[in-house]
Amino acid sequence: MDQKHSVLEMDYIRKQERIALKNCGLIDPERIEEYIRYDGYQALAKAILQLGPEGVIEEVEASGLRGRGGAGFPTGRKWRSGYLAKGNEKFIICNADEGDPGAFMDRSILEGDPHSVIEAMTIAAFAIGATKGFIYVRAEYPIAVKRLQIAIDQAHEMGFLGSDIFGSGFGFDIELRLGAGAFVCGEAKALIASIEGKRGMPTPKPPRTNDKGLWSKPTILNNVETFANIPPIIRNGAGWYAAIGSEKSKGTKVFALGGKINRTGLVEIPIGTPLREVIFDIGGGIPGGKKFKAVQTGGPSGGCIPTEHLDVKIDYESLQDIGSMMGSGGMIVMDEDNCMVDIARFFLEFSVEESCGKCTPCREGTKKMLGILEKITSGEGVMSDLDDLERLGQIIKDTSLCGLGKTAPNPVLSTLKYFRDEYEAHVKDKTCPAGVCKALLQYTITDKCIGCGICKTVCPVSCITGNKKEKHVIDPSACIRCGACQEACPVDAIIKR
Amino acid sequence: MTGGLAVKSFEELMALKERIGREEATDEIKIMVGMATCGISAGAKPVMKALMAFVEEQGLKQVKVKQTGCIGICRLEPMFEIFEPGGERTTYVDMTPEKAVEVLEAHLLHHHVIEKYTIGAYD
Amino acid sequence: MIKLIIDGVAVEVEKGTSILDAARSVNIKIPTLCHDDRLKPSGACRICGVEIEGSSELQASCTTPAREGMVVRTQSDRIRASRKQLLELIWEDHPNECLSCQKAGECELQDLCYDYGVEAEGFAPLKVRTPLEDSNPFYTFDKDKCILCGKCVRVCEELQGESAIHFVQRGHETAISHPFEKGMAYSTCVSCGNCVEVCPTAALMPKTEEKFRVWDIDKKVRTTCSYCGVGCQLDLVVKDNKVVRVDAARDGENEGMLCVKGKFGYSFLSHEDRLTTPLIREGDGFREASWDEALDLVADRMTGIYKAHGSEAFAAFASARCTNEDNYVLQKMVRGIFKTNNIDHCARL
Structure with a gap:
């Protein structure tokens, strides 16, 4: 058998290390029996019947697991502070408000393996002494919502949720809460406000949610992917998990690979894998023989990483050192056809729209930065704009209330750092080297023109003139740069510069 | 099956796990269809319907068509995998209801893998 | 410590x-x-x-x-630079109308922009001015002058307990509004004006009959609100011997809070129908009298009635608008001088 038939034989899957995604694509997510068949709920049994709360926390601490939502806070330490926090009632929250553009690993876990999250939340609840949990999941994930509810009901039926779990006297319940589409509700405090029925706006820290979270009770909040790592850690032991990954960051991270790359999709890799390996060995490189230009990680909070840093080992600290971040795991690859100014504009626009509007720098500052970027991409930029962008970006990072604002300038600052020449080309030469920014493009007809007149016919603004069988000319002042002529030309005589 | 009885010990859980394993017939062929958002939006529902209709029509009692989540290769959805008792696993990608029926006819009735539809031909 | x-x-x-x-x-x-x-x-x-x-x-x-x-x-230079930048960002979205703005001179934004050297020039005036929201009879809301400090929302929620207003929209579109945005007058707002009191700019302004600015004010007169017995302290803002606004006193027992009457119900002070001297009935009409004359008359008549008809001819009804001390003195007079228990109070109803 020469040809490979199974997904397991493909490099894309072979080179991954699947822990959080272990069951995704393998089991029927709507049947608890299949989860149990693949060792489901054994970790919960072990936690309750063998380890005890302290034992669970020690295990999670020793595993070295860090928050997969982006900030990378050590999960064990978080749980311990929840365990130590005093309160007659405590809560566990699963943050399933995945909102980064291009990131969908949490959705995949919720849709493909909902029980792993429920088992992990129950373990966490047992560890810190919580009796009630909430999964804050965005309403735009209807399949995830449906499967989570099915899974919760099934877990109840089998006694993995409810009162007296595994005959231990410990009881725990989970309810779903649907987010209404605000990105900022992925921020812990805004998320908690939203569950409480208030407007999703971050409030100052301290107090931290570990001490005063939901309804001012001690609350432990973890992201979907973080939770999905818990059952394997408890089942296989902290040592097994800690052996995977890099020195400071253990385990694996799921990335959503997208953009100009041959094999798009979800990949789960040991932390510390070089970026180059993910993009070229697993992702299969750039399509169409084009040149790699940059990779954007961390979504609207992250930055663009240029070729010179391709060998960086993917972990929380290394990515931060080069002006980006791990974030929730979006990884968007860009080639020579991507304009970095335009990319920065795209991500900043997202942050502008998703700012909650509470604090001045995020509400007004990001909007002002976007205005400057729009000015540059439309050819109106001046050199001092670049300094303004840098200064404003720094002040927004310095003064914003929550993580959204503090990281919103990153896409701009990182591209300014690594691709300043592209910004300067937009400002000084009024050209867009990648040929993306419409206002700076010029379509011209070369000597290859055979005078067929097709371009003249398709031009929606009639800005092309020329006699039959003679070279035609485009009037740049009337041209709207729609590109219709270039597409229609039978001899590729029209070029875009 | 589970009878709605709560599992109270590690032994009960392991016994349950084994029982679930035993309930699968030894000659069972499993067809797992990617039915996450990516699969469904690419058209997995009609594919799954076609698969079920074919199995029903042909009276293939040992074949079970099931849904599953996303294996991470969203670009090649709709896809399904055939798991055979010998441990063989074949991944068919970029499916349509018509292709799916073609695959089942060849694979299940004639033990023939349609190579051009497998993941190996696409990667 | x-x-x-x-x-x-x-x-x-x-x-x-x-x-x-x-x-x-x-x-x-x-x-x-x-x-x-x-x-x-x-x-x-x-x-x-x-x-x-x-x-x-x-x-x-x-x-x-x-x-x-x-x-x-x-x-530090860094702190100054960031404060100035933040002020510039706020100012950029603010109508450049200090020349005609009634808040000028007591506007916290204007003061800070002065302190940090924010220049008015360079910013184009807003092209489209949002119309003034003036459906409430006592105050106006100018959305464009709002800097979204959120004090009004928090006063309404945390101190007044009304939660009539909140933030709507998000990002740069964020604004202060109320459910269904039909106009402040149609919300659950009780017009206490405590939001107006804390607004740092001219976004929330009391409706005043007179145009005046802070330097036109002759004096502020501290007084006790006469509407009820709570004793809220307020400062009557006086221009040309006329009360033109009422400010709640932060150092009074009311800690800067007032109700609609104390905050906005002051126009009677200069109303032409207001009684400013005692009036004594003569025939079908009244004539003006001095306080001494009026009080002498009342004392004489009361003594006469007491002598002629005794205690039971008297009854007194006290008002919640009077202070505790006033009420105490009234019952003291009724019980001690008129020797009757015919005394009651409107709050008992």
Whole structure:
């Protein structure tokens, strides 16, 4: 058998290390029996019947697991502070408000393996002494919502949720809460406000949610992917998990690979894998023989990483050192056809729209930065704009209330750092080297023109003139740069510069 | 099956796990269809319907068509995998209801893998 | 107690005190736009950012608690630059109308822009002015002048307990509004005006009959509100011997809070129908009299009636609008002088 038939034989899957995604694509997510068949709920049994709360926390601490939502806070330490926090009632929250553009690993876990999250939340609840949990999941994930509810009901039926779990006297319940589409509700405090029925706006820290979270009770909040790592850690032991990954960051991270790359999709890799390996060995490189230009990680909070840093080992600290971040795991690859100014504009626009509007720098500052970027991409930029962008970006990072604002300038600052020449080309030469920014493009007809007149016919603004069988000319002042002529030309005589 | 009885010990859980394993017939062929958002939006529902209709029509009692989540290769959805008792696993990608029926006819009735539809031909 | 150093000054405060309050305790002023001692700190405006040794980012002093051994700087080039930048960002969205704005001179934004050297030029005036929301009979809301400090929302929710207004939309479109946005008059607003009182700019302004600005004010007269017995302290703002506005006194028992009557119900003071002297009935009409004459008349008549008809000819009905002391004195008079228990009070109904 020469040809490979199974997904397991493909490099894309072979080179991954699947822990959080272990069951995704393998089991029927709507049947608890299949989860149990693949060792489901054994970790919960072990936690309750063998380890005890302290034992669970020690295990999670020793595993070295860090928050997969982006900030990378050590999960064990978080749980311990929840365990130590005093309160007659405590809560566990699963943050399933995945909102980064291009990131969908949490959705995949919720849709493909909902029980792993429920088992992990129950373990966490047992560890810190919580009796009630909430999964804050965005309403735009209807399949995830449906499967989570099915899974919760099934877990109840089998006694993995409810009162007296595994005959231990410990009881725990989970309810779903649907987010209404605000990105900022992925921020812990805004998320908690939203569950409480208030407007999703971050409030100052301290107090931290570990001490005063939901309804001012001690609350432990973890992201979907973080939770999905818990059952394997408890089942296989902290040592097994800690052996995977890099020195400071253990385990694996799921990335959503997208953009100009041959094999798009979800990949789960040991932390510390070089970026180059993910993009070229697993992702299969750039399509169409084009040149790699940059990779954007961390979504609207992250930055663009240029070729010179391709060998960086993917972990929380290394990515931060080069002006980006791990974030929730979006990884968007860009080639020579991507304009970095335009990319920065795209991500900043997202942050502008998703700012909650509470604090001045995020509400007004990001909007002002976007205005400057729009000015540059439309050819109106001046050199001092670049300094303004840098200064404003720094002040927004310095003064914003929550993580959204503090990281919103990153896409701009990182591209300014690594691709300043592209910004300067937009400002000084009024050209867009990648040929993306419409206002700076010029379509011209070369000597290859055979005078067929097709371009003249398709031009929606009639800005092309020329006699039959003679070279035609485009009037740049009337041209709207729609590109219709270039597409229609039978001899590729029209070029875009 | 589970009878709605709560599992109270590690032994009960392991016994349950084994029982679930035993309930699968030894000659069972499993067809797992990617039915996450990516699969469904690419058209997995009609594919799954076609698969079920074919199995029903042909009276293939040992074949079970099931849904599953996303294996991470969203670009090649709709896809399904055939798991055979010998441990063989074949991944068919970029499916349509018509292709799916073609695959089942060849694979299940004639033990023939349609190579051009497998993941190996696409990667 | 916690010891820390602010701008080189050793400060000792209780645990849980914010850096802002710790600084104020030693007379170091940190500017703010969204802070109010009576409200939970919000950290919205970010103007109060300070440097803390060991922390790479500026920290909002209103929401950061003082910690043992902290070394804080409230003034530096970096802090000034960030405050100026934040003010510029706010100002950029603000109508450049200080020339005609009634708040000029007592506008916190204007004052801070002056302090930090924010220039008015360079910013184009807003092209489309949002119409004034004036459906409420007592105050107006000018959305364009709102800087979203959120004090009005928090006063309404935390102190007044009404929650009539809140933020709507998000990002740059965020605004203060009320359910269904049909106009303030159709909300659950009770027109207490406590939001107007805390607004740092001219976004929320009392409707006044007179145009005046802070430098036109002749004096402010501290008085006790006469509408009920609570004793709210207020400052009557006087121009040309006429009350043109009422400010709630922060140092009174009411701590800067008033109700609709105390805040807005002052036009009777200069109404032409208002009685300013006692009137004595003569035939079908009244004639003006002095207080001495009027009180003598009342005393004479009461003594006469008491002598002629005794205690039971008297009854008194006291008002909740009078102070406790007034009510006490009235019952004392009825019981002690008229010797009857025929005394009652409207609050008993």
